[in-house]
Amino acid sequence: MASIRRRRRAKDDVWVVDYRDGAGVRRWATFRSRREAEDALARIIPESRQAAPRVVDRDITLDDYAARWLAQVATEIKPRTLDSYKRNLDRHVLPAFGRFKLRELHRGHLRDFLARKRGAGLGKNSVRLIRAVLSVLLSDAVDDGIILANAALQLRGSRRRRPDSISQAERQKKIRPMDHGQLAAFLAAAQADSRHYPLFLLLARTGLRPGEAYALQWGDLDFRGRELRVERALSAGAIETPKTGQTRTVDMSDQLTRTLRRLEIDRMVEKLRRGWREMPPWVFCTEAGTPLDESRVRKAFAQALKRAKLPGFRLYDLRHSFASLLLAQNAPITYVSAQLGHTDATTTLRWYARWLPRTDKRAVDLLDDGWVSPVDRLGEAEVGTVGSQLVAKTGSESESGAPDDSEAPDLFGGPSGTRTPDPLIKRRPDVLSRVVLNHHKSTAYAA
Structure with a gap:
C-alpha cells in the first residue's frame, strides 16, 4: 500500500513516497514538500496498478511455455485443478505438440488431435478436459501477445454439438441416487462405524460435497437454529474455498442436529481420554484429531454398502440422493439449489430434472374452453x-x-x-x- 512519510534531516526535512510498482517491487521517491509528494503519489498509484507487461519469446515452444504457465497458475487455482492440468498436458498434449511453436499451432491441428483421442477410445469427459486445458493455456498466450487467437476456443464455433460435449440426458445418466429404502438400509448399516456414521448422515441430510463436510468446524454449527455454515472445503489435504467460491447456510434436519450434539459430547470425552490439550476444531476427525482422510472415508463407505448388501454407489451419490429425494417430495427447486450450493436453480434443473414429479393432468384441463370461472x-x-x-x-x-x-x-x-x-x-x-x-x-x- 502506497504511503507518504516525513523524514527528518539535519538541514531540512523531506517527504518520502513509499510504494510498489506494477511488478510488485518496492520503491521510494523523495520530495522537498508534502504537496509535491502528494502530487507524485497521485500519478504513481494508477501506474503502479498496471502490471508490467510480460516479456515472452514469440518463438517459444509449447513445452517451454507450458512449464512457465503451470508455475504461474499454481497459486491461482485449486490443487485438484492444477493436478488435472498437469496430467492432461503430460499424457496427451505435450507428447503431440510439445515441440511446436505456439504460433504454429492451428485449429486444424487441434481438431485432428481430439478426433484421434476419441477414436482411440478416450471418454467424452476426458477429451473435454484435454480441450479445456488447451483453451485456458492458449488464452493466456493471447494475453501475453504470443498468438493472436485461441485455436482451442475456435473449436466451439461449429453449430453442431461437439462430439466431446455431454448432453443433459448423458449427464443425468451419471447420477445414481439411492431411493428411500436403500438410503435407510445404508444408514442403518453405517451405524456400526461410530467414527464415520455422523459424516454419512450429514452428507445424506444436507447434500454437502464431501470436501465441504471434511472441512466443517464446530464453530460452523448452530444447533439452536438447526443450521450450519459452509465456509471452506478440504481438497487433497489443503483448505480452500467452496467450489463456487461462496459461503452458504444449510438447514439441518432434527435427526442430524441430535446426532451432531451427541458427537460433540463424545468428542469432549475423547479429548479427556486421549489427553488432548484442546478439542480439535474439526467436526469429523481422526483419532489423532486431524481432518478425515478421504481414502479412509471411501473405504468405510464401501464397507457400509457391503453390510447393507447394496450395489456399488459412490460417496458423492449421497449428495445426489439428497437432491433427488427432496425434489421427488415437491420441495421447491430454489430451496434445493440453495442447499446444494449451486450458483442458480438452472444448474439444479440441468442435473436433476427427471426427479421432478409430473404435474396432475387436471392442470392442463384448465386451458380448455369449458373452464368455469x-x-x-x-x-x-x-x-x-x-x-x-x-x-x-x-x-x-x-x-x-x-x-x-x-x-x-x-x-x-x-x-x-x-x-x-x-x-x-x-x-x-x-x-x-x-x-x-x-x-x-x-x-x-x-x-
Missing part, C-alpha cells in the same frame, strides 16, 4: 339450492295428484316438455344462474 361456480351453487327446492315442490304435487317425479323438469339440460307454466323452471342452468344472481342483487339494492 369463480363467478359461474357461485351461480351453479345457487342453481343447486333452487333445484332442490323445485324437486321438493314437484314431489309434494305428485302426492296430491300432480305430475309425478318422472315429469319433473330436468335442470341439467335434458328435455322437460311444457307441463309447467313456470318460466323460471324451464330455463337452462346457465341462464338460471344469472337470473338468481340478478335477483340477489336487486334484493340487496332494495334493502
Whole structure:
C-alpha cells in the first residue's frame, strides 16, 4: 500500500513516497514538500496498478511455455485443478505438440488431435478436459501477445454439438441416487462405524460435497437454529474455498442436529481420554484429531454398502440422493439449489430434472374452453339450492295428484316438455344462474 512519510534531516526535512510498482517491487521517491509528494503519489498509484507487461519469446515452444504457465497458475487455482492440468498436458498434449511453436499451432491441428483421442477410445469427459486445458493455456498466450487467437476456443464455433460435449440426458445418466429404502438400509448399516456414521448422515441430510463436510468446524454449527455454515472445503489435504467460491447456510434436519450434539459430547470425552490439550476444531476427525482422510472415508463407505448388501454407489451419490429425494417430495427447486450450493436453480434443473414429479393432468384441463370461472361456480351453487327446492315442490304435487317425479323438469339440460307454466323452471342452468344472481342483487339494492 502506497504511503507518504516525513523524514527528518539535519538541514531540512523531506517527504518520502513509499510504494510498489506494477511488478510488485518496492520503491521510494523523495520530495522537498508534502504537496509535491502528494502530487507524485497521485500519478504513481494508477501506474503502479498496471502490471508490467510480460516479456515472452514469440518463438517459444509449447513445452517451454507450458512449464512457465503451470508455475504461474499454481497459486491461482485449486490443487485438484492444477493436478488435472498437469496430467492432461503430460499424457496427451505435450507428447503431440510439445515441440511446436505456439504460433504454429492451428485449429486444424487441434481438431485432428481430439478426433484421434476419441477414436482411440478416450471418454467424452476426458477429451473435454484435454480441450479445456488447451483453451485456458492458449488464452493466456493471447494475453501475453504470443498468438493472436485461441485455436482451442475456435473449436466451439461449429453449430453442431461437439462430439466431446455431454448432453443433459448423458449427464443425468451419471447420477445414481439411492431411493428411500436403500438410503435407510445404508444408514442403518453405517451405524456400526461410530467414527464415520455422523459424516454419512450429514452428507445424506444436507447434500454437502464431501470436501465441504471434511472441512466443517464446530464453530460452523448452530444447533439452536438447526443450521450450519459452509465456509471452506478440504481438497487433497489443503483448505480452500467452496467450489463456487461462496459461503452458504444449510438447514439441518432434527435427526442430524441430535446426532451432531451427541458427537460433540463424545468428542469432549475423547479429548479427556486421549489427553488432548484442546478439542480439535474439526467436526469429523481422526483419532489423532486431524481432518478425515478421504481414502479412509471411501473405504468405510464401501464397507457400509457391503453390510447393507447394496450395489456399488459412490460417496458423492449421497449428495445426489439428497437432491433427488427432496425434489421427488415437491420441495421447491430454489430451496434445493440453495442447499446444494449451486450458483442458480438452472444448474439444479440441468442435473436433476427427471426427479421432478409430473404435474396432475387436471392442470392442463384448465386451458380448455369449458373452464368455469369463480363467478359461474357461485351461480351453479345457487342453481343447486333452487333445484332442490323445485324437486321438493314437484314431489309434494305428485302426492296430491300432480305430475309425478318422472315429469319433473330436468335442470341439467335434458328435455322437460311444457307441463309447467313456470318460466323460471324451464330455463337452462346457465341462464338460471344469472337470473338468481340478478335477483340477489336487486334484493340487496332494495334493502
